Structure formats: structure tokens, C-alpha cells
Amino acid sequence: MSRSLPTSPTDVGVEEIPTLEASVRDAARTAVGISGDITIPKWKVAVPSSARRRVLGLSLVNASVALPLTTLLLLSPEIARDNNWTTTTVGGTIIAAAILAGLVGAPLSDRVPFNRRTAASVIFAVNSAVFALLMNLIPAFGWFLLVALARGVLFGLGAPIWRTLAFDSTVPEARARAIARTHMGTLIGSALGGACAWIAIAGIDIGAGQALLLSGILAVVLSLGSLLLTETKIGGAEPDRLRRAMGQVDDPVAGLRPSWSESTLRVRSIPTVKFALTSYVAIGWCAGAALIVPVIRLAQARELKEGTAALVITIASAVAFLTLYLVARGLEKSVRRSPEALAAVIPLGLIIGFAGLLLIGLVRPVISPQLALATIGGFLAWVALDITMLSVIQPEDRPTAVGISLFSTIGGSLLALLVISALSSLIGGSAAYAVAFAVASLPMILFWRRSKKLIRAVGPDLDARLGVDDETQDFDEAVAESGAVPVLSARNIDFAYGSVQVLFDVSMRINEGEMVALLGPNGVGKTTLLRVLSGLESPQAGVIRLAGDNVTDINASKRVALGLSQIVGGNAVFGSMTVYENLMMYGFSLGRDRASIKEGIEEAFQVFPKIADRRNQLGSTLSGGEQQMLGLSKALITKPKILVVDEFSLGLAPIVVGELLEMVRQLNARGTAILVVEQSVNVALNLVDRCYFMEKGEIVYEGNAKDLLAQPELVQALSLGGHPNTAESDPVTLAKSGSPA
Structure with missing residues (x-):
């Protein structure tokens, strides 16, 4: 559940923090x-x-x-x-x-x-x-x-x-x-x-x-x-009592009825x-x-x-x-x-x-x-x-x-x-x-x-x-210190395909309205991390939060409803459907809200006039750039808090990539946070605010995009799978510190 913190760590002495945590737990x-x-009243007195x-x-x-x-x-x-x-x-x-x-x-x-x-x-x-x-x-x-x-x-x-x-x-x-x-x-x-x-x-x-x-x-x-x-009501008097005691707001996750399989996984x-x-x-x-x-x-x-x-x-x-x-x-x-x-x-x-x-x-x-x-x-x-x-x-x-x-x-x-x-x-x-x-x-x-x-x-x-365990307390303290709740955060994520571990203690965060790139050579676990963040895979360890709410055991469809959408490069379009039918498919996540779906489709046609001209054309007949535009239009229909894009410029001509970059900036300007996995480091650094580099399933570096552009040697080393070796570029401290991730 989301909680409104009454104080920040700066308002409380260090010696008072354990007492504060104990009082919250109590x-x-x-x-x-x-x-x-342990004074037990009579049954008729205790129970209405x-x-x-x-x-x-x-x-x-x-x-x-x-x-x-x-x-x-x-x-x-x-x-x-x-x-x-x-x-x-x-x-x-x-x-x-x-x-x-x-x-x-x-x-x-x-x-x-x-x-x-x-x-x-x-x-x-x-x-x-x-x-x-x-x-x-x-x-x-x-x-x-x-x-x-x-x-x-x-x-x-x-x-x-x-x-x-x-x-x-x-x-x-x-x-x-x-x-x-x-x-x-x-x-x-x-x-x-x-x-x-x-x-x-x-x-x-x-x-x-x-x-x-x-x-x-x-x-x-x-x-x-x-x-x-x-x-x-489900939970009886307990949810209301918790909200009053903890200063909590309504939990959007709790309002969603989980499926049997999803609930079984969580339980x-x-x-x-x-x-x-x-x-x-x-x-x-x-x-x-x-x-x-x-x-x-x-x-x-x-x-x-x-x-x-x-x-x-x-x-x-x-x-x-x-x-x-x-x-x-x-x-x-x-x-x-x-x-x-x-x-x-x-x-x-x-x-x-x-x-x-x-x-x-x-x-x-x-x-x-x-x-x-x-x-x-x-x-x-x-x-x-x-x-x-x-x-x-x-x-x-x-x-x-x-x-x-x-x-x-x-x-x-x-x-x-x-x-x-x-x-x-x-x-x-x-x-x-x-x-x-x-x-x-x-x-x-x-x-x-x-x-x-x-x-x-x-x-x-x-x-x-x-919500009073150590992980949640650390998250809340970091949020109080930074003054903002990350729109998407991951903390200490481990993931394995069978006996082969792919992700090792991965931590990251994307703030509201921010554009972030996830970079690194092929095969280091970038796509796997996106699948875990999107709910397509379940981590063996760690916590994933969307707008502060723990969604680690929430499936992909529920995460879409909560504001997370993913576009897979080269696979974001149903080839046997027309452009208009593809847009209608994206709108199914909105349920029966036909007015919102229609509004989103019209907005997509305005932002992407090329696909508007091809509304009755099969998706398989579109060019690669046009298919990527059609995929990006999902964000205009579902209006997510964060859009995750995998392999943004895969197989596209530079001029097409330039057009798409401008469209991504427009989406971001509308308030949507963006997480991009991109092979081209130059493209990514010219687009995003911050970036993460991965190597062998670990985050080895996190930095400001503008700062990295000024350090071409460091960028080259990271792109080739090397590790930074300067004091200013130590392997990322985010996962090791008490950050919101």
C-alpha cells in the first residue's frame, strides 16, 4: 500500500529513526x-x-x-x-x-x-x-x-x-x-x-x-x-484501520481482482x-x-x-x-x-x-x-x-x-x-x-x-x-530524502532461466517524466530485465515497484492497467490486422471505455500522420519505421505512466530513426516516462536523461547522459563490455545504497 510519510529523515535525529520505525510497525x-x-472482553462486548x-x-x-x-x-x-x-x-x-x-x-x-x-x-x-x-x-x-x-x-x-x-x-x-x-x-x-x-x-x-x-x-x-x-467488504475492517493508522492512500493494486494463477503465484x-x-x-x-x-x-x-x-x-x-x-x-x-x-x-x-x-x-x-x-x-x-x-x-x-x-x-x-x-x-x-x-x-x-x-x-x-518491513522502510526513507516517488523501480533483482542465472542483484529507477536508456552489448540480460519489469517473467529475488506500489507478483496485464506498457522492437504489430485494428487491440486494455479508445486512436493519427494515411493497410505491409510508429502509438491510447521500448532503432535507416526520436520526445513531453533498450549508444545518449550499462547480468554503471557524451573513452569501454576504472566511474552504487530503486 502507498503510504504518506509524516516526516523525512532530515526532520528526525539519527538516534530517533529506530524508534520511529518501531512506532510505525507497532x-x-x-x-x-x-x-x-491481552484483556479479552466478552464476545457480545467485543463483536457487533x-x-x-x-x-x-x-x-x-x-x-x-x-x-x-x-x-x-x-x-x-x-x-x-x-x-x-x-x-x-x-x-x-x-x-x-x-x-x-x-x-x-x-x-x-x-x-x-x-x-x-x-x-x-x-x-x-x-x-x-x-x-x-x-x-x-x-x-x-x-x-x-x-x-x-x-x-x-x-x-x-x-x-x-x-x-x-x-x-x-x-x-x-x-x-x-x-x-x-x-x-x-x-x-x-x-x-x-x-x-x-x-x-x-x-x-x-x-x-x-x-x-x-x-x-x-x-x-x-x-x-x-x-x-x-x-x-x-474484502478484508473486513482491516484495510480501513490500516489506512487510518498508517496514513495510507487507496492501493490501486488491491482494487484489482487477481486471476487464480496470478494469486497462486503470489501466495x-x-x-x-x-x-x-x-x-x-x-x-x-x-x-x-x-x-x-x-x-x-x-x-x-x-x-x-x-x-x-x-x-x-x-x-x-x-x-x-x-x-x-x-x-x-x-x-x-x-x-x-x-x-x-x-x-x-x-x-x-x-x-x-x-x-x-x-x-x-x-x-x-x-x-x-x-x-x-x-x-x-x-x-x-x-x-x-x-x-x-x-x-x-x-x-x-x-x-x-x-x-x-x-x-x-x-x-x-x-x-x-x-x-x-x-x-x-x-x-x-x-x-x-x-x-x-x-x-x-x-x-x-x-x-x-x-x-x-x-x-x-x-x-x-x-x-x-x-508494508513495514525493512525493504519498504528503506524505500520510503529514500523517497522522503529525494522528495519524489520513482514511476518504476527495481531493487536487488535476481532472475534465472532454469539453473542458468541471467540477472544478478539488478537495481534501477526511472523517475516521473524521465527518459532513461539501458545499454550494453548483446546477451548481457537487457531484454530479460525488461521482461521482468513488464511482468512477463517472475524474479527469483528482489522487488519491483510501479509508482511506489509493489507489483513484483502482479502479472503483465495488470501492470498495463497500472500504467506500464512495453513495445518490442520489430514485434509490436499484428501483421494480419490493419493499422486501425492494431490500434483497437491496444485499446482492449482499457476495457469497455470505447470513448477513451476512440479518443486515443484519433490522437495517434494526429501525432503519426503516416499511419493515419494507412489506417486500412495490413500491418505486415508497413515499413519498419512505420511499424515502430504504430507501436509507439500504443502510448497515446493506453496513456501509461511509463513506456518501455526494446530495440528502438533495430534495422531502421538513420533518417527514420531521427523521425522516431522526435516522436519519442513528444510522447515524453506529454508526461510519459520512457525506458529504452538501444544498441546505438550515440542515439541513446542524445535522447535520454540518464543511462544504465549492463555487463554479464549486472548493472555496472549509471550516469548522466550529457556527462557520458563528454567521456568518449568511457563510453567506448562500456559499450565493449568493459568496466569503468576511474574513481568517478565506479560500478554503479545505486544497487548498493539505500536509493529508491
Whole structure:
């Protein structure tokens, strides 16, 4: 986010700067609920009534999803027997639905507009419950498979929305209790689902079909709780609080809805998320081992009395519900202390969960206490993990992050199911499951180590998200010192094609209205750097800013919308289209603003009369100079803040180059900053204000164009790939200093 600095470094004593930085960080963290104040008010006092209704609605939605699923899992052997299907067939259907939820549903949920999340929640929740009601309507496997897969897709669509809504529903200080309460809804659904299954098996013996019908009816009733939901803006109260606390202005990047692929790239570049996804796999592993396997496999092996498995699930879910309710205030205290304090709950929960898992195998046939312990640990880690991961992610990327975490959780569950089933079949005998569960607890070591790394990563990642990390502070200090925000800046950029690194710690800046040239021999990385700046390639390290906003993980099309356009020499024209159609193509970046497109085209014809005379001529029939003019006209239509031109004079006659130079000056005079990659050093130095020289993927020199024209020997050395050897011409200090780049 863009921030208005209250002071510049010249207004503050050197000894006061660390204190100033600390106060900025404290203000940002306080705005997102990390205040250090661990006085926890009552739920009704801390949270407005509208937010409480949203949390209640989301809890009921989660219950409506968990209830029929639990019943289905518990009754799968009976369903298979009643319909003359195999248990493998029923289990395979459930697995296929789970995979479909992660692979199809979660990415599709990204298409739901931010301001339609409530309506989408109601649709997905109610339809999911209705499909559960219809599951056993027709006793045919094709119908059962169709309904199960449909529910899987609906769950995948709804889960990212429900979980981000829970995060956004309350003030940041109360998020822990809000998310804990929505997860408690899942436990309520599991308990009710277990009760439905128990009634069918050991109670009044109504049969598996009737029990599924009962669970479906209850699910429909619970899903109506989604009607309690009201719309809340993406990020909830947090963005406004941050702006007030930090003196920030509206962030143009945050207003753009990222695509699934772009958002995934940004999310997965955050270290905390990488470690968090491993913990989600651990939670899924714990759930798959502790819930799915003992319920289905042990019941089949007759190691549990008929109906006892359902009762075990009900008791374990109820105990976990009560425990989560009691520890929610403690979680909220951890949130308020520091991000590290909350993240420390994650390995603790995993240890508790895997301890329960180990005890399921070692202590038999009683499994209720162990299963309750595993459930408590899993949900404790889950709540802490949701808050930790989502807190370091920009609000517009959170649905994507939840979708990825959902896939990781489902993957962990399926992996545990396969591993334990394979081990038990391989070992055989009465000790099979004891050994299988003991082995299943061994991954705890790996998951625990990864979760410890998460604790170290969360603080810096949160500060980076809030814009109070060291890089942002350095940038802001440099801007305050220079008095201007660069229109485009790059800092410490590294890039590699596979294992071959091409760019090394590259830093540069282009100020508003400035013309800058990027020079150097062929093959030193100039075009690659432009591709990275334009968003066509993603750097392995470093930060790219456009008008002060971090666009490092923003794709090329979004950077065009934010004011960056690139023209590739010799490839800026669609040859099969007419001149007019090419100009219309450039205008597509403006969306449906036809008036602006028409205005830009007319302006292009005025500035470039040669292409106006050829408006109906195919682009491929234009001369090289005319094609370059047509490419330059893009700037008159899109009106970028900065225009990046690669190989400006490539293959053109000197007289044509002279004409183009004058047109570039006109574009610059209209306020557009220009970055040019040019082979001809003389052409570049007579055009630009400053220039950078590259050699072997590094910036080796940065200087004023007029000064360089007075030093022909230095220019010759740089052009041939040499290094300056005078004190006045040391390799560029820009990347090594705290400049705005």
C-alpha cells in the first residue's frame, strides 16, 4: 500500500529513526489486532451484533456440510451392503468427490466477485445440503456417484468463501474466537452425523438409507443459517484501520481482482504459506488417520462393536467442541501478543493430534479418549493455522490461499488413508492396525520441524504484508530524502532461466517524466530485465515497484492497467490486422471505455500522420519505421505512466530513426516516462536523461547522459563490455545504497 510519510529523515535525529520505525510497525500491527493488550472482553462486548450473526451463520453452514459427510462415512459399509455395492466402490466415490473439491471447486470459487460472497455462500450451502438430502433418493450407483461428485464441487466452491468470510466478519482482535466458533460448527455437524449413524445401526434400526435422509433433512435446516450472513467488504475492517493508522492512500493494486494463477503465484511466494501448507497436510493426515480409518476399517474388522464407531465419533466431536470453546480466549490472547505466539500453537496442536493417533494404535479396543485427543489437537492447530496464514496474505489473495490449503488438507487425508490401509494389509493379523497407527505417527517429526520454521517466518512476512518491513522502510526513507516517488523501480533483482542465472542483484529507477536508456552489448540480460519489469517473467529475488506500489507478483496485464506498457522492437504489430485494428487491440486494455479508445486512436493519427494515411493497410505491409510508429502509438491510447521500448532503432535507416526520436520526445513531453533498450549508444545518449550499462547480468554503471557524451573513452569501454576504472566511474552504487530503486 502507498503510504504518506509524516516526516523525512532530515526532520528526525539519527538516534530517533529506530524508534520511529518501531512506532510505525507497532501502529500497523495494532491495526490488525496485534496490540499486546491481552484483556479479552466478552464476545457480545467485543463483536457487533451483525458480526455475531455472520459468525453464527457460518457455524451453521459448516455444521450442515459436516453432518451428512460424517453420516456417509460411518454408514458406508451398511450402504454398500444394502445396495449390493462393494465398500471399495463407496469409498472410491467419497475419495473422488474429495479430489474434485480440491481440483475443480476451489479454483472455480475464485470467479465469485468479492461483493457477491454472501449470495454465493447461501447458494452453495443450501444446494450442498439439498444434494445430501437427495443422495439416497434413487438406489442406483450412478445417481449416488453423481450426487457425491456434485457435493464435492459445491464444497470446493464454498469452503474458500466461508473461511475468508469468517476471517473478515469481525474486528481483527476477535478473529480467533470467530474462527474457532465457525470450526466448532464443523464439530457440531460431526456429532450430529455420528448420532444419525448410531440411531441407524444401534438405536431404532431405521436403516442406512433412512439415516442418510435424516442427516440430509437436518443439513437443509442448518444450511438455512446462511441466511444470517450479510455482506462485508474484502478484508473486513482491516484495510480501513490500516489506512487510518498508517496514513495510507487507496492501493490501486488491491482494487484489482487477481486471476487464480496470478494469486497462486503470489501466495506461494510467501515463506509462511509454504510452511503452512505442510501443516495443512499434517492436519489432513491426522484427520484421515484418526477419523476415517478407525471408523471404517476397524468397524469392518469387528474390533469395535456394531454402532460403537458412530458413538465414538459423537463423543469425540462433543469433547473437542467443548475444549475448543474453552481455549478460544487463550488463542485470542496469543493473537494479541504477537504472530509468533499464535504460530507456536500450531506445533503444539500437531503434537497433541499425533499423540492421540499413536495411542489409537497402542491402546485398544477403547479409542474414544484417543480419538478425542487427536480431534482436539487437529482443530487447535487448524484454527491457529488459518489465522496465521491468512494474516500474512493480502485480502484479495485469501480465497486462493484457502483453496490451496483445502487441497493440501484433502491430500493429507487421502495419503494417510492409503498408507495405513496398505500397511495394515501388508502386516496382517491382530497387530496390523497397532503397527499401522504407530507408523502413521512418525511423520509428526517432519511436520513439527516445518511448523517450527513457520514460527520464524510469520513475523517478517506479516511486516512485509503491512508494508513495514525493512525493504519498504528503506524505500520510503529514500523517497522522503529525494522528495519524489520513482514511476518504476527495481531493487536487488535476481532472475534465472532454469539453473542458468541471467540477472544478478539488478537495481534501477526511472523517475516521473524521465527518459532513461539501458545499454550494453548483446546477451548481457537487457531484454530479460525488461521482461521482468513488464511482468512477463517472475524474479527469483528482489522487488519491483510501479509508482511506489509493489507489483513484483502482479502479472503483465495488470501492470498495463497500472500504467506500464512495453513495445518490442520489430514485434509490436499484428501483421494480419490493419493499422486501425492494431490500434483497437491496444485499446482492449482499457476495457469497455470505447470513448477513451476512440479518443486515443484519433490522437495517434494526429501525432503519426503516416499511419493515419494507412489506417486500412495490413500491418505486415508497413515499413519498419512505420511499424515502430504504430507501436509507439500504443502510448497515446493506453496513456501509461511509463513506456518501455526494446530495440528502438533495430534495422531502421538513420533518417527514420531521427523521425522516431522526435516522436519519442513528444510522447515524453506529454508526461510519459520512457525506458529504452538501444544498441546505438550515440542515439541513446542524445535522447535520454540518464543511462544504465549492463555487463554479464549486472548493472555496472549509471550516469548522466550529457556527462557520458563528454567521456568518449568511457563510453567506448562500456559499450565493449568493459568496466569503468576511474574513481568517478565506479560500478554503479545505486544497487548498493539505500536509493529508491
